Amino acid sequence: MQVTLKIERYNPEADESRQETFSVDVVEEATLLDVLDVIKDEVDGSLTYRKSCRMAVCGSCGMRMDGAAVLACKTPMRPVVEAGEVPVISPMGNLPVLKDLVVDMEPFWAKFRAIKPYLDDGGEEPPVKEWRVQQEELDRVMTEALCIQCGCCVSECNSMEADPDFLGPAALAKAARFVNDVRDRGGKSRLEIYNGPHGVWDCTRCYFCNQRCPKGVHPRDAIAKVGAAIYQEGMHSDGGARHAKVFVKSTHQTGYLLETHLVPETVGPVNAIKEIPFALRLARAGKVPNPLKPHKAKKLDEVRKLNKLIESQEQATLEAANAGPTRPPADPAQSKESE
Amino acid sequence: MVRHDVVVVGAGLAGMRAAIEASRYGVDVGVVSKLHPTRSHSGAAEGGINAALGNAGEDDPQKHTFFTVKGSDYLGDQDAIAVMCEEGPGDIYELEHMGAIFSRTDDGRIAQRPFGAGGAPRTCYAADITGHVLLHVLYEQLVKSGVTVYEEWFALDLVTDGERCVGVTAWDLVRGGVQGVEASAVIMATGGLGRMYRGTTNAYACTGDGMSMAWRAGVPLKDMEFMQFHPTTLKSNGVLITEGARGEGGYLRNSEGDRFMFNYAPNAGELASRDVVSRSEQTEIDEGRGVDGCVLLDLTHLGAKRINERLHGSRELAMDYAGVDPIEEPIPVRPGSHYHMGGIDTDVWGHTLMPGLYAAGECACVSVHGANRLGGNSLLETVVFGRRTGAAAAQDVRRNGSGGVFSPSAAAIAERSIGRMLDTNDGERPHVLRQELADAMYDNAGIFRSAEGLEACKAKVEELRERYDRGVVVQDKGRDFNTDLIQAIELGSMLEMADCLVTGAIARTESRGAHSRLDYPERDDEAWLRHTLAFYDEGQVRLDYRPVTITEYEPAVRSY
Numbered sequence: 025m026q027v028t029l030k031i032e033r034y035n036p037e038a039d040e041s042r043q044e045t046f047s048v049d050v051v052e053e054a055t056l057l058d059v060l061d062v063i064k065d066e067v068d069g070s071l072t073y074r075k076s077c078r079m080a081v082c083g084s085c086g087m088r089m090d091g092a093a094v095l096a097c098k099t100p101m102r103p104v105v106e107a108g109e110v111p112v113i114s115p116m117g118n119l120p121v122l123k124d125l126v127v128d129m130e131p132f133w134a135k136f137r138a139i140k141p142y143l144d145d146g147g148e149e150p151p152v153k154e155w156r157v158q159q160e161e162l163d164r165v166m167t168e169a170l171c172i173q174c175g176c177c178v179s180e181c182n183s184m185e186a187d188p189d190f191l192g193p194a195a196l197a198k199a200a201r202f203v204n205d206v207r208d209r210g211g212k213s214r215l216e217i218y219n220g221p222h223g224v225w226d227c228t229r230c231y232f233c234n235q236r237c238p239k240g241v242h243p244r245d246a247i248a249k250v251g252a253a254i255y256q257e258g259m260h261s262d263g264g265a266r267h268a269k270v271f272v273k274s275t276h277q278t279g280y281l282l283e284t285h286l287v288p289e290t291v292g293p294v295n296a297i298k299e300i301p302f303a304l305r306l307a308r309a310g311k312v313p314n315p316l317k318p319h320k321a322k323k324l325d326e327v328r329k330l331n332k333l334i335e336s337q338e339q340a341t342l343e344a345a346n347a348g349p350t351r352p353p354a355d356p357a358q359s360k361e362s363e
Numbered sequence: 364m365v366r367h368d369v370v371v372v373g374a375g376l377a378g379m380r381a382a383i384e385a386s387r388y389g390v391d392v393g394v395v396s397k398l399h400p401t402r403s404h405s406g407a408a409e410g411g412i413n414a415a416l417g418n419a420g421e422d423d424p425q426k427h428t429f430f431t432v433k434g435s436d437y438l439g440d441q442d443a444i445a446v447m448c449e450e451g452p453g454d455i456y457e458l459e460h461m462g463a464i465f466s467r468t469d470d471g472r473i474a475q476r477p478f479g480a481g482g483a484p485r486t487c488y489a490a491d492i493t494g495h496v497l498l499h500v501l502y503e504q505l506v507k508s509g510v511t512v513y514e515e516w517f518a519l520d521l522v523t524d525g526e527r528c529v530g531v532t533a534w535d536l537v538r539g540g541v542q543g544v545e546a547s548a549v550i551m552a553t554g555g556l557g558r559m560y561r562g563t564t565n566a567y568a569c570t571g572d573g574m575s576m577a578w579r580a581g582v583p584l585k586d587m588e589f590m591q592f593h594p595t596t597l598k599s600n601g602v603l604i605t606e607g608a609r610g611e612g613g614y615l616r617n618s619e620g621d622r623f624m625f626n627y628a629p630n631a632g633e634l635a636s637r638d639v640v641s642r643s644e645q646t647e648i649d650e651g652r653g654v655d656g657c658v659l660l661d662l663t664h665l666g667a668k669r670i671n672e673r674l675h676g677s678r679e680l681a682m683d684y685a686g687v688d689p690i691e692e693p694i695p696v697r698p699g700s701h702y703h704m705g706g707i708d709t710d711v712w713g714h715t716l717m718p719g720l721y722a723a724g725e726c727a728c729v730s731v732h733g734a735n736r737l738g739g740n741s742l743l744e745t746v747v748f749g750r751r752t753g754a755a756a757a758q759d760v761r762r763n764g765s766g767g768v769f770s771p772s773a774a775a776i777a778e779r780s781i782g783r784m785l786d787t788n789d790g791e792r793p794h795v796l797r798q799e800l801a802d803a804m805y806d807n808a809g810i811f812r813s814a815e816g817l818e819a820c821k822a823k824v825e826e827l828r829e830r831y832d833r834g835v836v837v838q839d840k841g842r843d844f845n846t847d848l849i850q851a852i853e854l855g856s857m858l859e860m861a862d863c864l865v866t867g868a869i870a871r872t873e874s875r876g877a878h879s880r881l882d883y884p885e886r887d888d889e890a891w892l893r894h895t896l897a898f899y900d901e902g903q904v905r906l907d908y909r910p911v912t913i914t915e916y917e918p919a920v921r922s923y
Contacts, residue, residue: 036843053599053684065794069838069847074402077566079602079680081495082402098683122537123844129399142503143462150460153416156471162464169464169489169496173401207462 025052027059027101031071032114033124043112046071050101056113057085057096060125073125080238083174087125088114093176095238116179118188131188132175135195139217143202146209161206168201171241177233189222193233193243196224200246203253215254224251225264252338266290276331279321283312364774367393367511368760369753370546372518372531372573375403376494376742377724378552379501380749381713381756385550386508388757394510395533395544397517397568397849400502404554404566405745408494409605409676410478411486412746413739414451418468419475419484424448429916430482431740434636435733436876437892437918438586438911443711443729445914447740447747454746455487463500464489466673476610478738480636480923486739491605491676494742516542517849518572519777521549521580521720524767528580528719532777536849539842541778545769548756551577551707551722552749557590559857559864560700560809561801564596564603570853571860573726577707578859582715583896583907585728587860588867589704591736591877592810594640595660596699597685604660604677604696606738608689609633611673614661615644616693617652628923635923638735638877641698645810648697657695666690698810702741704732704877705864708896713752719766723752730894733911734876784851787834793851796827796835800854800861803827808865813881817869824861831858863897866904871895888918 028047034040048062057075064071074084078097085096089104090111104111119127177193184190191199199218202208218224224247233243254265270289274282287303288296306312313319321327369385371378374396386392396403415422427448432441459465459473465487466474478486489496505512515536522530522543530545553573557565578584594615595604609615615633617623627643628635635643644658662670667690670678674689681687681694707722709715709729715722724745731744800823807820831854839847873887874880896907 035841037841051599053686058600064847065792069792069836070841072839072844072846074846076398076402076568077404077407078600079407080683081407081492082398082404082566084398084402100683123841126844128537133399137506142507143460145460150456153456154459154465154473157467158471159467159469162467166464166490169499170492171499172406172495173499202462205462 025050025054025102025105027054027105028110029059029063030110030112031124032112033071034115034121036123045110052102054101055097056089056094056099056101059101060096072123081172083172086116086174086176086179088116088179093117093179093236095174095176098238116175118178118181118184119175127175129175132173132178132194135191136173136198139191139195139199140202140210140214141198143205144208144210144214148209155207157206164204165201168197168241168246170239171197171201172239174238176236176238177241177243180232180236182230182232183226183228187222187226190226191218191222193227193247196227196250197241197243197246200249203250212257212259215250215257215259218250219254219259219262219265223262223264224254225262225267263290272331275327278319279324279327280319282319364543364545364771365393365513366545367391368546368765369393369548369550369756370395370530370544371550371552371753372396373403373552373554373724373726374398374400374505374512375405375552375554375724376497376501376745377727377749377752378403378550379505380746381550381552381723381753382510383501383504383508384750384753385757386510388754388761390757390760392510393544393546394505394512395516395518395531396512396514397536397572399514400505400512401498402568403498404569405742406495406498407564407566407603408497408742409491409603410607410610411476411488411493411739412455412497412742413478413481413485413737414455414487414743415448415483415485416452416455416473416475416487418472422483422485424451426482427451427485430480431731431737432733432916433921434480434735434737435731436735436886436921437888437913437916438589438730438733438875438894440730440912441914441916442912444731446711447731447743450747451743454743454750458497458500458746461500461504464496466490476607477634478606478610479634479640480631480737481739486607486610488607490672491607491674497742497746513542513544517852518553518576519852520773521576522769522773523580523717524770526718527766528717529767529769530773531576532773534777534781534849536844536846539845541774541781543769543771543774547719547760547763547765549720550713550752550756551720551726552724553726555703555725556857556860557700557703559800559804559861560590561805562596562601562697563700564593564601565700570857571726572853572856573722574706575856575859577715577720577722578863578897578899580717580720581899582717582720583708583898584705584863585708585894585896586705586730586734586867587863587897588865588871588895589732589734589877590700590808590864591637591702591704592641592698593701594637594644594698595694595696596701597680598655598657598695598697599684601699602680602684603699603701604680604694605674606637608660608662608674608677611669612665614664615640616659616661617647618654619652623647623652623658631923636735637738638879639923641810642879644698654695657697659693660689660696661693662689663691663693700805700809702736704728704730704734704736705867709752711748711751712755713748714755721752721756723748734878781848784837784848785840787836790834790836791830792838793835793854796831797854797857799823800827800857804861808868811879811881812868814869817865821862821865821869824858824865828858828862831855863904866906867895867897870906886921892918
């Protein structure tokens, strides 16, 4: 079949960007990566992209097709061709472009390193054999363990666009993988990393990461798990955590989100005063509801019912999570066998 | 120019494990890898890692040793196999303590399932993404260790002072330019070479670079003719479907619906060793009982629940790359080149014959796999011998201090040779040669071999080496992130290694393990119970031989 692509190219040595159209003949089952390979072999050897496993496990070939992040090797082209589309292929977002479709992954890995990306054994001597852990306990981190660090989620992250220092969906999904591992002893000191500035509370919950992850990791859900763990540890003092609390309070009391309450209660009265000029500018633009007029939803009881329902569901989840041992027994295998 | 006490080339499981171990001895360790560590092909391993934990039934390291010796068709060195099988359980527990997420038994221990020709349920696994889980756990530990990693540096050549290895030269892919990497000890952990075959399970990166570096420096390569074909790979692109699929109870059927494996291996059936299953499949296909060049891997009777729990990744691969949901219908599969048993000749501590040079993992040949590797033993080899090699290199450095002199001209020589490649404007594009090589190897040095085919293959490889030496055209003339250049260099490695493989295969006039000669169908212990050594001799391959180490198990007839 004939595939036509428009490829965003960047030559760093000439600091030159351009879009180039390629049209090649490929086999029916060709993936986007296969198409790029044919172009590189037969048309232009300077076309540059990363690749290795071609089976969606190494995480090398993240890029964008029509503005959405994909793994090239996991993207079949037949549906695209049959729809008569000529997609634009461009490098992933939120990372500096090195050349053509290759981005600099160092900022990505710097965040990975920042979240203490290894099991914290607390300096304890491990058992002689394996930790005794139930399958259900490991299942709690299995989703995050699927992550191949390809960067597709980071490419799509809206928060990171606004705050490049945001730890981001990949690093925080990795964090969740340790937070919910019963063998980890990181506890509060681990959670403090995620509770601070640029941590979990910076996520705007746009869910693009969940949508674009090619491995079903659901990074946004992972961020929620980390946030829940922070709450459970009673770490409410961070602005992000307070923001979430005020959010809930406001909807509970009025059925609405009251921005005029949200700011002072989240950042405190002193800092809220500093925001007054900004608030006035917003007001002039008609973006602030009248603070004096009482706001209450007509069917407030329904909102409260919803709140209750979510609370009870979360409580059940927490109880289920706490039902298992928080720490694996030291070494029952050994003691049993020595009996 | 950078310097470390120990430099590891390659950052898959063996390389990272070696680096972590060496750093524990307080020496300064650097890792040079053409890929970021988590992009390494170890991550594609699916089914699992063997060790006689005895969690799913009676087992012990002696039994593991025996079945590995038998699986190797008695070509494996029995002292080395015993080391791997005895130390294996300790390494598994250590991986678990590092955080590896192994699937569990009902009482919370590491679960184990049967793999082909293992003789016991011995394969520990993390669903069917075991390699992925282990690769990421070792990367976590590598980050924790603080070892310096030179990502996307492509190692070009070993640097020697005439006697010992004193470092490597490497091309910095990101910025362009040759870097000298000086070291008192160099550990090669560069993986396999499956890309020289058409229809391989291997990643694009598996091009035998490390083996060819060692070979050109005069270090012998061992048992290069032994290439394993995995019985269950997808037709379209060779992607692997784990042996765990059969370990969990999957059937192989021919076009008539028969479970044909029992005609070839009456006892083990689908769980005979890989060489046996691959040959049986190919025979079915050749004799007209195939389905569009494939046989059928039938998992439908396992049910959706079991498939989703234990074989989730395989289901996804089958749906993505074969358009088949294994819950609903069988997966068409065929044998594909998968694992190279041969490699850089080492002892059980990773020492090569060159002082200062070590090797571990698929690029090395200890030899624990002999003529045929058992499923689940390659991941085990990477961690056991990665650890041992890292320890040996670090201890040698601490004992002997730094070695020889790293000549500053080494980088200049490499820079000139790269310059020549970039300046070549007349000639063939590398992919033309690569495709011809892959076809020749698959057609003539594949599952079934003969003198005629192998001689034709050798002639083809020699012709391709000549065409390569005349100069291939790298169209990308830039220095920054020049993957066109890297692919051209990789082709050179593959051509040299193909020559070693085919030359060894022509000489070995017997059938043993994965080396199956139609013109010599029997195993010949009298003449061939010995390792092949391939030396570099002015660009050509010179063969020599060495006895196999036999300790407990006398060679016997191998049947399943």
